[in-house]
Amino acid sequence: MLIDDHSEADLVTLGHVPAMRDYLADLWGRREFAVVVPFNDVRVQNMNTKLGPLWHVINPIMQIAVYWIIFGVVLDVSRGMDNYLGFLIVGVLLFTLSSRVLLDSVRAMERDEGLIRSVQFPRALLPISAVIEQTMAFVPAAGVLLVALLLTGEVPDVSWLAFPFILFIQFLINIGLGLVGARAGFAVRDLSQIISHVIRMLFYFSGVIFEVSRYVEDPALLKFFALNPFYDILVVARWSLVNGELLVWPVLGFFAYATILPAVGMRFFVKAEHRYGG
Amino acid sequence: MSDRIPAAIIEDLHVSYRAYEDPKRNLRGFTMKRHEGLRQTRVHAVRGVSLTIYEGETLGIIGANGSGKSTLMVAMTGLMPIDSGSLRVRSRPRLLSVNAALRPAVSGRRNIIIGGLALGIALAEVTERMDEIIDFVNIGEAIDRPMRTYSSGQRSRLGFAIATMSPPDILLVDEALVVGDEEFKARSQEKIDEIVKGAGAVVIISHSLPDIRENTDRAIWMHHGEIAAEGDPNEVVDAYVAMVHEDREERARRDHENGSAPE
Ligand SMILES: Nc1ncnc2c1ncn2[C@@H]1O[C@H](COP(=O)(O)OP(=O)(O)OP(=O)(O)O)[C@@H](O)[C@H]1O
Numbered sequence: 001m002l003i004d005d006h007s008e009a010d011l012v013t014l015g016h017v018p019a020m021r022d023y024l025a026d027l028w029g030r031r032e033f034a035v036v037v038p039f040n041d042v043r044v045q046n047m048n049t050k051l052g053p054l055w056h057v058i059n060p061i062m063q064i065a066v067y068w069i070i071f072g073v074v075l076d077v078s079r080g081m082d083n084y085l086g087f088l089i090v091g092v093l094l095f096t097l098s099s100r101v102l103l104d105s106v107r108a109m110e111r112d113e114g115l116i117r118s119v120q121f122p123r124a125l126l127p128i129s130a131v132i133e134q135t136m137a138f139v140p141a142a143g144v145l146l147v148a149l150l151l152t153g154e155v156p157d158v159s160w161l162a163f164p165f166i167l168f169i170q171f172l173i174n175i176g177l178g179l180v181g182a183r184a185g186f187a188v189r190d191l192s193q194i195i196s197h198v199i200r201m202l203f204y205f206s207g208v209i210f211e212v213s214r215y216v217e218d219p220a221l222l223k224f225f226a227l228n229p230f231y232d233i234l235v236v237a238r239w240s241l242v243n244g245e246l247l248v249w250p251v252l253g254f255f256a257y258a259t260i261l262p263a264v265g266m267r268f269f270v271k272a273e274h275r276y277g278g
Numbered sequence: 279m280s281d282r283i284p285a286a287i288i289e290d291l292h293v294s295y296r297a298y299e300d301p302k303r304n305l306r307g308f309t310m311k312r313h314e315g316l317r318q319t320r321v322h323a324v325r326g327v328s329l330t331i332y333e334g335e336t337l338g339i340i341g342a343n344g345s346g347k348s349t350l351m352v353a354m355t356g357l358m359p360i361d362s363g364s365l366r367v368r369s370r371p372r373l374l375s376v377n378a379a380l381r382p383a384v385s386g387r388r389n390i391i392i393g394g395l396a397l398g399i400a401l402a403e404v405t406e407r408m409d410e411i412i413d414f415v416n417i418g419e420a421i422d423r424p425m426r427t428y429s430s431g432q433r434s435r436l437g438f439a440i441a442t443m444s445p446p447d448i449l450l451v452d453e454a455l456v457v458g459d460e461e462f463k464a465r466s467q468e469k470i471d472e473i474v475k476g477a478g479a480v481v482i483i484s485h486s487l488p489d490i491r492e493n494t495d496r497a498i499w500m501h502h503g504e505i506a507a508e509g510d511p512n513e514v515v516d517a518y519v520a521m522v523h524e525d526r527e528e529r530a531r532r533d534h535e536n537g538s539a540p541e
């Protein structure tokens with residue numbers, strides 16, 4: 001039997017890592033998914049509760065209250081800071097955003113197993129959508145954050161203008177964390193159990209409740225802290241909102257992670273592209 | 279036949295599963311640790327299959343339970359690592375299998391949107407075609423209930439409708455249509471004809487031999503992971519039926535001999 005060479009030439013071999021360019025183009029073609037689906041997921045999240053969508057506002061308020069009572073009043077770790085409450089609010093809310101991204105992404109591939117098995121699409125769409133979902137759910141929390149800061153007596157200055165930009169950079173870091181988390185969580189199911197303990201550890205190493213530079217004197221050790229992207233995010237955000245000190249290493253880390261993590265994460269994720277759902 | 283354009287070329291494909299064999303347990307077995315006493319084995323499910331699938335054809339696959347039909351299909355989607363051989367396709371085949379629920383917790387209507395967007399169809403187009411799709415699915419009010427509450431036929435209707443929202447180059451149907459009623463069988467057959475006319479290829483696994491005879495252009499018979507026969511559906515089905523008969527007679531004869539002949 002004769003087969004036309006020309007037609008056979010455009011068959012592709014499956015199971016190989018797709019070319020990054022094509023893959024990204026494929027992803028871009030699905031951008032509507034990454035907006036519409038997360039938006040709806042956020043919208044219906046608390047539908048079965050009495051207060052419904054109000055929880056997106058109540059939750060961050062309660063969170064601030066709980067941390068304030070424990071660390072501000074009972075334990076008093078403020079060490080005489082000017083606006084410890086403001087410092088705490090920024091730390092708690094932004095840390096929560098990125099930790100939720102980690103928590104969600106390790107379960108992302110399992111959660112949408114049915115979708116993976118039913119339709120063909122670039123799988124990175126799932127962790128990216130999970131990050132976008134968390135980002136959308138953060139919008140009301142960001143409102144709470146700003147109002148709460150004003151209530152603590154913080155006066156908005158020029159550096160507040162940098163905050164949306166900082167959130168965007170944090171979003172890029174989150175995309176990277178999400179991609180890495182998704183593949184790792186897919187490969188090792190137990191990770192979804194371990195991850196909550198990792199996050200608890202990170203909580204203390206990120207200076208959510210205390211200012212690291214007040215406790216750590218050794219500059220070499222401070223550099224070590226800057227390896228933690230969560231800490232870098234908090235340092236930069238606090239500079240913007242509550243006149244925190246702008247330290248060199250965390251700032252470098254912040255931008256480095258935002259450029260490196262998404263690229264490395266994407267490569268890492270795509271390597272297992274044909275295994276997801278299996 | 280030189281004008282037939284291949285949509286997929288499979289050459290000497292081998293696929294196996296890694297599995298733990300759990301031997302019969304005695305009392306001591308219950309006190310063992312989880313992996314002690316479990317033997318790791320390989321189940322060689324597809325053993326050297328070569329097959330070319332052409333544009334514009336419907337190919338039927340028949341064969342006994344466990345003969346490797348589903349494994350071959352899953353391997354064709356690239357979702358399973360293959361041991362050896364090669365697998366080239368026009369574009370990644372779309373697999374439709376029974377019991378696939380996209381997002382079990384959300385309504386059929388939301389699933390249509392999610393599935394359509396994942397396939398890369400614009401939201402405006404999905405919304406525009408919603409009524410037509412819901413009409414095709416035809417499951418009444420159930421369309422607004424969570425997909426996990428669906429009967430298997432309802433689930434298969436929705437799954438089929440979503441998977442064919444944009445015409446696939448290669449559609450693989452693993453028994454997903456057998457749970458449908460007569461009305462849906464007719465509708466899905468129309469859809470399949472449409473895909474085939476548009477130069478797509480459709481591969482159907484079915485235990486319903488009359489369906490294979492009637493609705494496919496070519497058939498293969500899988501036996502112990504290999505292709506036992508390939509060609510005209512009627513001939514392949516006849517060969518398969520003849521083998522099954524022979525097997526049963528052989529078995530009956532053996533049972534009879536064993537039963538009547540004293541030691
Ligand atoms: N996940 C798995 N792990 C180990 N062995 C498996 C697995 N899935 C299938 N098998 C084995 O591979 C072989 C082929 O299975 P497959 O599902 O491809 O058969 P099939 O032809 O589709 O059968 P059926 O007609 O019952 O659907 C069988 O022996 C089966 O036991």
Ligand SMILES: [Mg+2]
Nearest residue numbers: 347348349452
């Ligand atoms: Mg099967």
